[in-house]
Amino acid sequence: AQKITQTQPGMFVQEKEAVTLDCTYDTSDPSYGLFWYKQPSSGEMIFLIYQGSYDQQNATEGRYSLNFQKARKSANLVISASQLGDSAMYFCAMRYNTGRRALTFGSGTRLQVQP
Amino acid sequence: ETGVTQSPTHLIKTRGQQVTLRCSSQSGHNTVSWYQQALGQGPQFIFQYYREEENGRGNFPPRFSGLQFPNYSSELNVNALELDDSALYLCASSPATDLNTEAFFGQGTRLTVV
Numbered sequence: 365a366q367k368i369t370q371t372q373p374g375m376f377v378q379e380k381e382a383v384t385l386d387c388t389y390d391t392s393d394p395s396y397g398l399f400w401y402k403q404p405s406s407g408e409m410i411f412l413i414y415q416g417s418y419d420q421q422n423a424t425e426g427r428y429s430l431n432f433q434k435a436r437k438s439a440n441l442v443i444s445a446s447q448l449g450d451s452a453m454y455f456c457a458m459r460y461n462t463g464r465r466a467l468t469f470g471s472g473t474r475l476q477v478q479p
Numbered sequence: 480e481t482g483v484t485q486s487p488t489h490l491i492k493t494r495g496q497q498v499t500l501r502c503s504s505q506s507g508h509n510t511v512s513w514y515q516q517a518l519g520q521g522p523q524f525i526f527q528y529y530r531e532e533e534n535g536r537g538n539f540p541p542r543f544s545g546l547q548f549p550n551y552s553s554e555l556n557v558n559a560l561e562l563d564d565s566a567l568y569l570c571a572s573s574p575a576t577d578l579n580t581e582a583f584f585g586q587g588t589r590l591t592v593v
Contacts, residue, residue, distance in 0.1 A: 368521075399581060407567055409522070409584035455521055466512055466535055467571075467582060469521030 366391045368456050368470035375475050377446045384431070385441040385473045387456030395461040398439040400430065403453040403472070412454075415439055417461075446477045483572050485585035492560050492592050500555040500588045502570030509574065510534070511553040512582065513545060516567040528553055565592045 367390040377383040389398065400412040415423045415430045423430040431440040443450060453474050457467040484503045492498050504511050510529045514522035524537035528547035542558040551572070557564055567589050571582035 401584075407569075407587040407589070409569060409571070411581040411583070414581055457521075465510075466524040466527055466537065467514075467522070468524070469514075471521050 366393070366396070366458050366460065366468045368458055368468055370456055370470035370473050372473045373471075375473055377443075377475065377477055379448060379477055379479050380445055382442060382444045383446055383475065385443070385454050385456075385475065387439045387441065387470060389437050389439065389456075389458050391437075391458065391460075393460050397459045397461060398430070398432070399457045399459070399467065400428070400439075400441045401455045401457060401469075402450075403455060405452070409455070413441065443475075448477050448479060451475060451477045483570060483583050483585035485568075485570050485588050487588060488586065489589045490591070492590065494560055494562060494592055496560050497556065497558045498560060498590065500557075500568050500570075500590070502553045502555070502572075502585055504551045504553065504570075504572030505583050507574060508572035508583070509551050510572065511547055511551065512571045512573075513553070513555045514569040514571065515539070515564075516569060516587070517563075518566070522569055525555065560592045562592050565590060 369388045396417045398415045401409045413425045413428045415432045427444045429442045453472045455472045456470045486501045512527040513525040516522040526536040527534045531547045544556045547553045567587045569587045570585045573582045
């Protein structure tokens with residue numbers, strides 16, 4: 365069974381600084397995808413970034429980058445130049461590429477950006 | 480291209496009642512998944528529909544059921560509501576043929592059972 369662990373219930377960061385949100389996962393399947401979503405107070409899950417298990421390079425999307433360490437089974441999200449609008453819940457999720465293609469989510473990290 | 484829309488946005492029901500939540504998937508997406516997100520937790524997978532058939536189910540009892548229609552919109556039905564069913568219910572759509580594509584989520588339906 366797949367499992368996602370986010371050990372930081374809450375994080376604070378100063379505006380314009382970088383922050384790393386931790387995510388570790390557990391799976392025995394070699395083919396999977398890792399996702400990060402942002403959930404503002406409105407409730408909608410907003411896709412941020414994707415990393416495939418066979419991707420050789422770390423994924424980047426604008427100010428978001430994913431620090432993928434396959435041997436350690438970690439997929440940390442790095443947000444550079446934090447903005448006040450980045451304050452939200454952040455969820456790491458995993459999906460197998462075979463069989464049931466549902467997302468398994470971690471418990472989330474609440475990020476608060478301070479001016 | 481329209482996004483994923485869910486209705487209603489908020490709902491209050493009494494324990495023992497039945498509820499139907501609706502989801503319109505993003506244009507061109509033939510796979511719809513439903514998730515339950517209790518307060519302070521991550522979303523939990525309920526079930527997934529692909530081309531009108533259930534294509535996987537999480538650890539939820541049979542009183543949670545669903546439908547997908549030919550236009551790929553979907554319904555989530557919950558019978559005999561319990562207080563613990565109070566949660567945000569999220570619908571997500573994706574094109575099943577592209578495994579690397581993210582799921583697009585609706586804004587959710589917040590259900591309160593009293």
